[in-house]
Amino acid sequence: MNVAAAHPTTVPAARRGPNAGFGRLEAIGVIRHLSPRESLVFEGDAADCFHRVLRGTIATYKATADGRRQIIAFFYPGDLVGFTAGERFAYGAEAIDRSSVCSVPRAKLGVLGDEEPALREGLLSALRREVEAAQERQLWLGRKTxxxxxxxxxxxxxxxxxxxxxxxxxxxxxxxxxxxxxxxxxxxxxxxxxxxxxxxxxxxxxxxxxxxxxxxxxxxxxxxxxxxxxxxxxxxx
Amino acid sequence: MNVAAAHPTTVPAARRGPNAGFGRLEAIGVIRHLSPRESLVFEGDAADCFHRVLRGTIATYKATADGRRQIIAFFYPGDLVGFTAGERFAYGAEAIDRSSVCSVPRAKLGVLGDEEPALREGLLSALRREVEAAQERQLWLGRKTxxxxxxxxxxxxxxxxxxxxxxxxxxxxxxxxxxxxxxxxxxxxxxxxxxxxxxxxxxxxxxxxxxxxxxxxxxxxxxxxxxxxxxxxxxxx
DNA sequence: CGACTGCTTGAGTCTGCTCAATAAAGGTGG
DNA sequence: CCACCTTTATTGAGCAGACTCAAGCAGTCG
Missing domain, CATH: 1.10.10.10 (Winged helix-like DNA-binding domain superfamily/Winged helix DNA-binding domain)
Structure with missing residues (x-):
């Protein structure tokens, strides 16, 4: 069998429970297509948009002055890139393979999605999963072979x-x-x-x-x- | 001069901007005193309380089956331990030195502090800072000498x-x-x-x-x- | 005053890195 | 369609940063 064919190349509708309520985002945002290696955001950019992955894979990373790079996380269809950022992105993001994202301006969500409780829930879930993942990786990187x-x-x-x-x-x-x-x-x-x-x-x-x-x-x-x-x-x- | 005397042993009132709005928590919660090495939460515990550090230092950590340990973060007076957890704590927490915390049941905040926008703001800030800190440490642990x-x-x-x-x-x-x-x-x-x-x-x-x-x-x-x-x-x- | 805990310092080892050469796969253009 | 070129993966040899094991020291607490 061909493993590559098993790639989930499109958003599995409502597969990721905690992201429920984001379905209508596509109506607000702008679709953008990325080639492999193409940058989506740069470290230090103003975080006025976040991005929902529709297809492909996105990586976020940090780099040192001398070129060493640490990939922070991989994002698959349905995931939100940069949703958890503050004023500015503390990391860069680029496409791994041929990918599509839906870029949504933060401003369009109200200050913090005040109106939509489901969206607020979703934001909290996304943040929490991101925290837990990053902390788990601290264990990997600090203490594992x-x-x-x-x-x-x-x-x-x-x-x-x-x-x-x-x-x-x-x-x-x-x-x-x-x-x-x-x-x-x-x-x-x-x-x-x-x-x-x-x-x-x-x-x-x-x-x-x-x-x-x-x-x-x-x-x-x-x-x-x-x-x-x-x-x-x-x-x- | 004696460096130890410079320890911030008590909460600097309203020093940490993003935690503003938590001042009244002490009225709701229970004060608890901890000796060095004493555990505050265990990995896997139900996260029905969070803890505001009043005095001393708290460390959160993860461990492997064979005893290796990775400290995730240190928390100083004014910081919130476990505020960002989901259903259960994904890490343990223990006191570094003689410490006091104020333990607040989550239930007392409403489901998510719906009423209090400042509190919601504070929660988001706490989560964001925790995400960014954990991601920064991924770079330290993965790519630095x-x-x-x-x-x-x-x-x-x-x-x-x-x-x-x-x-x-x-x-x-x-x-x-x-x-x-x-x-x-x-x-x-x-x-x-x-x-x-x-x-x-x-x-x-x-x-x-x-x-x-x-x-x-x-x-x-x-x-x-x-x-x-x-x-x-x-x-x- | 003694035992304990935590820090220092040394010697030797090892995991994982660097440098390097080769091979395989995929894309490009003639 | 094939030859070329680029990119990515494999494999080897040698090196080194950090770990382990171990002994000794100092400061603290009972």
Whole structure:
């Protein structure tokens, strides 16, 4: 089977619960199409617009003066980029693959969506998920090995865009390059390649040839390699 | 001079702008006193309360099954711990030093502080600052060296609790131990000690003997060592 | 005054990075 | 349609920053 075909290239209508209530945004905003590598926002820009991903994948990132780059998050169709920003964007954003977004001026939402409680709810949810994701990644980047980070990343992607395959495998499309995975996980690209190869050698995953995605063959092995966090000392209720 | 005396041990009334409007919380909540190392919340707890720090310092953290720990953030008097959580806390929180908090049940705020726009504003601000801080730390942890992380950390602390000294130095109290700094910066405690010693050797900082804080002697040197992020390719407007 | 906790310092190791060369895939234009 | 060129991934060798293990020291608290 072709993993690339499993990409969710369009917005799954109302799939992401917390974003409900944003459906009418398309009516207000402007559609914009982006090629791979094309910038959507620059760090420091006035944050007068936010962007709903309609198709493709967007990455937000921060960079140091000497060119090192850290990808903060990946955004898929249905996600909101820059919704959580303050006055100015604290990060840049660019397209990973061929993407479309709907850009909505903040002003059009009233000061803070005062009228629309569902929208306010949605904003809070988006913010909360973004906080929790960023904090989780602090653990990844601060305390996990390359192998663990990769495993965590694959599980995250599996949870977002994974599709159960007919042969029992979990097919996970990966629209980003290995360089971008490296910039997300705080690793060198060579380390990503090597670690992926190592996971593949054990049979836990299978890499789809032109690095279009992976198939998770042994989910337990990946979960074990991810070195899960320890939520409850006594086990879950 | 005694750096420890510069600790902001009580809430600076209305010092933190975005938290304005929380003043009356103390009337609703319950005061709780914590000893060093005492837990305030556990990862996985139902998030039915949030906590305003009145005195001391609180750290939030995540841990792996094998005991590695990543400190997510430090909270000083005036800050709100757990305000941004969802249903359950995704992290634990414990006191760094002798601390007091005011614990406020979420239920007492209405569903989301619907009545009080200032409070809603405050919640959004708190969330936004937490997002931006967590994302900034992704850059630190993913792409910066031990030396850079330490320098960034010192600048962050200086911005929060630093006091200009009479001799031109910037006095920065550090209530946390080096182990806790290490857990915050994703380093080993030995590395923190060594790197701090190295910065002191160059004259950029001076460590106050019982590790109660540092005095920044050469701010430019620390800023240079921090390897600032690159916001604008062309310089700021 | 003694035990403990936290910091310092040293020696050796290792994970992951750098540099480099090769290979494969995809896009472009003739 | 094919040849070329660019981009991305793979693989190897060597290096180094940060970790681990370990011993010693100082300040604190009981």
């Amino acid at each position: 390359a192998r663990e980070r990769l495993a965590c990343f694959l599980l995250e992607c599996a949870g977002r865009t994974g599709q159960a395959g007919p042969d029992g495998g979990l097919s996970v499309p990966l629209p980003m390059s290995q360089l971008e995975v490296a910039d997300y996980l705080g690793l060198a690209p060579e380390t990503v390649s090597r670690t992926l190869a190592q996971l593949a050698r054990t049979g836990a995953i299978e890499v789809v040839p032109p690095f279009a995605g992976v198939v998770v063959r042994d989910r337990h092995a990946i979960e074990a390699a991810a070195g899960e966090s320890a939520p409850l000392p006594g086990g879950s209720a | 031990a030396r850079e992380r330490l320098a960034c950390f010192l600048l962050e602390c200086a911005g929060r609790t630093g006091q200009a000294g009479p001799d031109g130095g910037l006095s920065v109290p550090l209530p946390m131990s080096q182990l806790e700094v290490a857990d915050y910066l994703g380093l080993a405690p030995e590395t923190v000690s060594r790197t701090l010693a190295q910065l002191a050797r160059t004259g950029a900082i001076e460590v106050v003997p019982p590790f109660a804080g540092v005095v920044v002697r050469d701010r430019h040197a620390i800023e240079a060592a921090a390897g600032e992020s690159a916001p604008l390719p062309g310089g700021s407007a």
